[in-house]
Amino acid sequence: MFDRLSFPQPWLSLILFASWQFLNDGVSGASVVMGIILAWAIPQITHGFWPERPAFIKSWRMPAYLVRVIRDIVVASFEVAKLILSPRQPRPVFVSYPLELEHPLAISILASTISLTPGTVSVDISDDNRILLVHALDAETDDEVIDAIRTRYEKPLLEMFE
Amino acid sequence: MITITLYITIGMVTLAALLNVYRLIKGPDAPDRVLALDTLYVNAIALIILLGITLGTRMYLEAALLIAVMGFVGTVAMAKYLKRGSVIE
Amino acid sequence: MSQFAEYAICLLLLTGGAFTLVGAIGLARLPDFFTRLHGPTKATTVGVGAIVISSVIYFSSQGEGIGIAEILITVFLFMTAPVSANILAKAAMHIGVSTVNNTRGKPWEQ
Numbered sequence: 001m002f003d004r005l006s007f008p009q010p011w012l013s014l015i016l017f018a019s020w021q022f023l024n025d026g027v028s029g030a031s032v033v034m035g036i037i038l039a040w041a042i043p044q045i046t047h048g049f050w051p052e053r054p055a056f057i058k059s060w061r062m063p064a065y066l067v068r069v070i071r072d073i074v075v076a077s078f079e080v081a082k083l084i085l086s087p088r089q090p091r092p093v094f095v096s097y098p099l100e101l102e103h104p105l106a107i108s109i110l111a112s113t114i115s116l117t118p119g120t121v122s123v124d125i126s127d128d129n130r131i132l133l134v135h136a137l138d139a140e141t142d143d144e145v146i147d148a149i150r151t152r153y154e155k156p157l158l159e160m161f162e
Numbered sequence: 163m164i165t166i167t168l169y170i171t172i173g174m175v176t177l178a179a180l181l182n183v184y185r186l187i188k189g190p191d192a193p194d195r196v197l198a199l200d201t202l203y204v205n206a207i208a209l210i211i212l213l214g215i216t217l218g219t220r221m222y223l224e225a226a227l228l229i230a231v232m233g234f235v236g237t238v239a240m241a242k243y244l245k246r247g248s249v250i251e
Numbered sequence: 252m253s254q255f256a257e258y259a260i261c262l263l264l265l266t267g268g269a270f271t272l273v274g275a276i277g278l279a280r281l282p283d284f285f286t287r288l289h290g291p292t293k294a295t296t297v298g299v300g301a302i303v304i305s306s307v308i309y310f311s312s313q314g315e316g317i318g319i320a321e322i323l324i325t326v327f328l329f330m331t332a333p334v335s336a337n338i339l340a341k342a343a344m345h346i347g348v349s350t351v352n353n354t355r356g357k358p359w360e361q
Contacts, residue, residue, distance in 0.1 A: 073293070081269075081294055142355075164261060201275065208302050
């Protein structure tokens with residue numbers, strides 16, 4: 001009975017609790033009670049959707065990664081804007097990117113990062129989670145795209161999840 | 163100065179919304195239309211926030227937040243329908 | 252309101268409006284679905300992000316405190332943009348939309 005009252009994913013519960021306080025525009029008794037109920041109930045209900053418990057081994061590396069990604073998002077939008085406004089035709093390419101990451105959460109973080117940064121959108125992943133299909137808006141060669149993703153995003157994520 | 167800038171920005175975002183409507187009508191495929199709708203709701207959020215600054219009230223932000231949540235769910239539902247032929251299996 | 256805040260708000264508003272417009276231009280003029288996907292996911296998201304930040308600065312310089320709802324909107328947009336782009340790309344690949352002629356490589360067969 002009492003093991004149902006646990007918080008299987010403390011970070012998710014914490015984020016849910018904090019965002020409920022923000023949505024209420026200020027902390028009050030009612031919002032704290034409701035926040036605790038939500039922080040308990042939502043991880044329990046969505047339990048089946050997490051195949052294995054996500055574990056950040058080195059979560060302190062996350063802020064540096066986020067700063068790099070936000071910087072790249074701004075740079076990326078300028079590049080895409082330049083390309084959209086220039087009269088020449090883009091040279092789109094589909095690249096099969098061989099993944100080194102194995103953790104599902106790490107792969108989904110990488111895929112989201114790819115979609116938000118320089119001229120690339122992640123399209124699909126192979127059934128055995130080994131190859132990621134990436135569409136690049138404008139690239140000379142396949143290797144250029146693969147190298148950029150490998151050095152800028154996958155290496156930091158590998159260090160974070162190993 | 164802020165008032166003039168606000169009007170210019172509202173003009174830009176409205177023009178952007180019109181371009182989205184052009185893509186929505188022209189298509190040619192269903193995913194293009196869903197993408198146009200997706201961009202349209204993001205532009206609607208921008209317009210609501212701009213309206214909030216113009217009128218000096220924060221009341222409209224709740225509406226913007228709701229549009230952000232519902233628009234995402236709508237896009238995912240439509241994309242899933244295109245892919246699988248049903249939304250809830 | 253301080254002079255600095257006013258300039259910052261104007262700059263952010265114009266940047267945001269310009270990016271939103273560029274995203275829409277990309278959606279209207281790029282040649283095929285997969286290239287069109289790039290405009291909205293990046294330019295529009297950043298544009299709306301800039302507009303939201305200008306709103307945060309505006310209301311906090313009016314002495315109303317920092318708006319949490321705005322920040323939640325931004326975080327939510329940045330979290331959902333890649334997901335919806337990915338699922339739309341999957342749907343397009345499943346339907347088999349045509350790609351522009353100079354595309355190298357092929358989408359996978361489903």
